[in-house]
Amino acid sequence: MIRRILFLSLLGGTSLLTYAQENVLQYVKPITGTRKMGHTYPGATVPFGMVQLSPDTDTIPYEMNGRYNKDVYKYCAGYQYEDKTITGFSHTHFSGTGHSDLGDFLIMPAVGELQLNPGTADHPESGYRSRFSHSTEIAEPNYYKVKLEDNNIIAELTTSTRVGFHQYTFPASSRSHIILDMMAGIYNYENKNVWTFIRVENDTLVTGFRQTNGWARTRIEYFAMAFSKPFKAYGHQNYAKDVYKGFWRKFDQTKDFPEMAGKQIRAWFDFNTTEGEQVKIKFALSPVSTQGALKNLRAEIPGWDFEAVKRAGQAQWTAELNKIQITSGSREEKENFYTAMYHAFINPTVYMDTDGAYRGLDMNIHTANGYTNYTTFSLWDTYRALHPLFNVIQPKRNADMIQSMLHHYEQSVQHMLPVWSHYANENWCMTGYHSVSVIADAIMKGNAPFDVNKALDACVATARHRTYDGLGYYMDMGYVPEDKNGASVSKTLEYAYDDWCIAQVAQKLGRTDLYNEFIRRAVNYKNVYDRSTGFMRPRLSDGSFKVSFDPLQTHDQGFIEGNAWNYSLYVPHHPDSMIAMMGGKKQFTQHLDSLFTMELPDKYFAETEDITRDGIIGNYVHGNEPSHHVAYLYNWTGHPWKTQERIRMILKKMYHPGPDGLGGNDDCGQMSAWYIFSSLGFYPVCPGSNQYALGSPAIDKATLQLENGRTFTIEARNQGDKNVYVQKVVLNGTPLNRWYITHEEIMNGGKVEFYMSARRGNK
Template sequence: MKKAFLAIFLSSALSAGAQNLVQYVKPIIGTARMGHVYPGATSPFGSVQLSPETDTISYEKPGGGYNGDVYKYCAGYQYEDKTIVGFSHTHFSGTGHSDLGDFLVMPSVGKLLLNPGTADKPGSGFRSPFSHANEVSEANYYKVKLDGPNVLAEMTTTTRVGFHQYTFPKSDDSHIILDLMAGIYNYPEKNLWTYVRMVNDSTLVGYRSTSGWARTRNLYFAITFSKKFTSWGYRNFSGKQSYNGFWGQFRNTPNFPEIAGRQLRTYFNFKTTEGEKIKVKMALSPVSMDGALANMKAEAPGWDFDQVKKAGQDAWEKELHKIEVKALNKDEMNNFYTAMYHTMINPTIYMDTDGSYRGLDQNNHKADGFANYTTFSLWDTYRALHPLFNIMEPKRNADMIKSMLAHYDQSPEHMLPIWSNSANENWCMSGYHSVAVIADAIVKGNVEGIDVNHALEACVTTARRRDYAAIGDYIDRGYIAAEKSGTSVSSTLEYAYDDWAIAQLAKKLGKNDIYEEFTKRSLNYKNVFNAKSHFMQPRLADGSFKTGFDPFTTHNMGFIEGNSWNYSLFVPQDPKALIGMMGGNKKFVTYMDSLFSYDLPEKYFAETEDITKDGIIGNYVHGNEPSHHVVYLYNWTDKPWKAQEKIRMILKRMYKPTSDGLGGNDDTGQMSAWYIFSSLGFYPVAPGSTEYAIGTPAVYNATINLPNGKKFVIEAKNQSEKNVFVQKTILNGKVLTKPFLNHEDIVNGGTLTFEMGAKHK
């Protein structure tokens, strides 16, 4: 009896310790409106993102500009749509710009239609109606019933392989369409070239070259079917159709037919029995068709769909267990672990299994001693995503930095990445925030395999690049003149912050001359501060402030994705000095309070896409990243408790377990990283520093399982939805007298205890 009891006890303890966390991941969260995430399958940091497209219409307006869909369908999927066009293999997660959507696959039954049809008449093409009632979205698994062809579609992935499983009805006319002209950045002229070669009667290889947001992007594929097709064909939408063989009379040999063109859709015909499953595997490579074949052989050699799904979900389980939390309720568990999931989608691995990758110089390279990554949305992610990696994923973050340094070495401009993807620099957004990511890692001691002196050289060279984005004007004047740039104020502020980060890196490495140079440059934020208005304002080349200033608008005011009211708080490197400039503690607190209480007039939403109602609380723009540190600035005043009540309010209003549950673009994980840090009770206000500002935990407890084998435990005593105020903070038995935490306190392991209450102290 004792042995039986002991066995039951141990089994129960094991189950508790090995709790299934994948169950709390709901990729459907944020798929409506502004979240711009996708519901499909992907592995942690995977090269393949296999997901449905509900539309990809993004054609240019006559006379120039976009019709709006280029923004709406950044991830290819909008929850309110009623039809699916197909399932493609590459997607951005949470971005504000579209691209990718490569190699769209779609099953069909009956008469072969090679046009997608329209949302209002899906039967006019291969598009299909669907119902959310028949849709399942999990970590590394997506399933949906396609009502048009009566086909059940399922998909999962490895790092480099998308695995489809289609359950067909009985039919002599079953088809699988491979659309090689589709793309989320869906302008016909952006599809430069496509090539396909038949390997045998169930396998093809090929590539396509596109010129979208990434202007010279090449992607190679290998696709294989679990069943031989009875016939096949293609249509060149700039030419004629050919049946039963790709070249027809123009094929070179009967065994290796091939096609090439700009606007190709191919199809494969089958006879199916009732409930028959046809499986499709597509492997991707940034380097070659042989690389794609090798990736498939290495990662998905067999046809066991459930086994691949389980392996992928096990990989997610391992990642999710890096932070184990007990939240207030199931909704909050869903929010937390979906946020964890979203932080581990990007950046994405960009190399074959043998380490081969395409470099920025468009040559092929081998990653030597590191994993090469792409998809660096650095204007967003330097703030919280990469600092989160420095706690959870230091080795992976070090590899990301090595990838940035490889980008620098291959760059004709000799610059670190700004916003890079697929061996291309997109030059999107302001600042040179790679330097903040690099400085943050090295200052915090995450230097595994990084040549720190080379890293400093790359940071300094980038920051001295006078001919990029008015850096020369910034260096000469100490600010960017309004005549030189439409984002003169925000860019000045961001450069100043980045310069401070470089100074911290130089100090860490004992380079005093560089430290002094960039410390001086980091004070340039003062040069766009108007002491009369107490706002950051655009300044003309003659030194005067531009007239007609409006602190609530972004239009023609020198800011990007924010207004002066928000950007006037963008001095994360020196909040104490900022408070003094703005008139001292009392005036600063009043300013902060008004940020959250003042409701923007309707006209400011209509004038620009940079400010949207989805991410707004009063005049606080949580949906755009320049505000993400702002609430924590209360910690530098005599009223840090005001941060606590507002953090809980932001968590509740901006993050919900629903399809519209993200109050703005997730921006490759930055919004979600803010949620994770803030739920745990601290936040990296100024990456490049080892200091975190303490807020208020939103969980009962959390355990960060550190890669060094230690644990950092967070406890919240008397936790509830009403008890949002911290009464006392205790670190390893010692009461903290200031609302700050050091990086070493976390990575050395220990316990942080919050005593919570309903009233502030």
């Protein structure tokens, strides 16, 4: 670490030495986004770690009386800041999603009479859950601590990539327990557990697996659990109706029987503890086998030094967070920025054992040779800014993520790239085929250490899959008809953008036939534009526009997570054409202005839990991703000062370092990536191109430590809360007479200077 600090100081002078010595971890607030709609979790994980060890504050059934339970939406990450009790600590969590799964292998320490049900929030004493207070809660990168008040137990959590490390400080008791709940999970579908199995190897080692049928149709996770001291007794209760059938009745399986199997199992392990005694647990995961989990455990955490594991994980976070080093006079800005970097570096997650073995989409075991295999691809969200951010500061990881996508394609019966995938499953969630955008962005930016022609073939095969989500209609008619396939306008617009991405790669690789095919498809957005209303509008299979049309409504209007006002601005690959189509710069500017200033009536917030005023400014929906590029479109209308003004407003309104500090789901880091780019002063309006639109930097200075050994510095002179307008931009000493910067200019290293003022610029 000393050598790294010296190396960084030699690269950038004394100011970099100051950066390297500063504890950037102090600015990360994992609690941000845990209230309301942020859907983040406060627990421990390392960058892109396979284990996300975090408290769960309630277990909510997905359905109530046969209908979708709206309350379940709050618990996408398992934790809600407003809750007063903790049910336990599970090992897998999504960060910031709008749907959920996971919550595997919940562990809860307890003392006194053994209780094997979680109880209720109103009466936690009726089960194993416990009250807690935020006053005793500490959440840092790779460390979580809380006091479980009902049992007077201090819980501490940390992790390595594949192993969760628990440390529980008990009171004196002859009845101390560790409960392992194999039934618990996030989004508890009825009959979610297909099968669970626990094997007691000896008095300190337990192995097993859990197979579930939830959002992922068939998901299998194996574990190895080691205790720091022998347990004196153990047992389990099986809550299924078909227990103890056949020859198994020859044994009393409820206590001290080494094999526990069934759909609904809760197990316990008993200890004697002295006052202040710590019982530690190492809990390793594997997508392959219990043997793989055991190998992961021994490879990553061979000993029992909790503090050493915590320090090692926090050192990983320090290294990752220092890839962008900022100067700001505002502590809040530093907390916002480094918390955003933290959230951006959680997903996608590593999905393989230490030997490279992983479970593929075909449920067979594969080996990742020469790359790290990843999972959790929320691509409808993350193609917009997260993966472009990775191309700048995490290019090696992003290339590995793309190789993971390409192997997904090879293992897919449909021969399609991932849409929304996790844990060897494709969920088919959301619209478009945005793996194409991620792949194209990497290829066009020169970050493609893989067979680019094979990658293009995978993109083409995906885009020609006629049976996928209205794509056959789109190919034949040039649009998706609403009477044949819902959310038709969103799909048409997104397919057209993805097709443009394919065309760019085909042109770069000299495959003219493919370029011609997909550049024609890239203008299909014109087929859903209605000149009479000035909006994108759903069309029917007879060619007519849908008669009943409300441009402010989302549902049943041809859109998903947006309305016509927002989606009419979604042509990121042809902004000039879009502006001309919508009446020219003046009229288009008025449309943009209205988007930010209008007031939506209450009726548009009444029907669904994911549409609230929290993530909305006027009719601009920052909490839903289709609008994320919109504020930058003023750069194409001759009003860049409006982009600058809007960006700084959004930064202030939608982000702050507190539990409710995110104006919408973080969506696996997309909201955070938007913040990072926008704070730095530029944004990838159109991934797949090499351009980043300029905005208004909110930091005083930032230095990007690039993987190629170069540095790129952004300096905002005279920047402040009122000085949001850019007077001029200077790149490496030369005035920049355009409102974008290129990827090559960033990766070549150097310096860009923004001269800021409270007065609007001349352009």
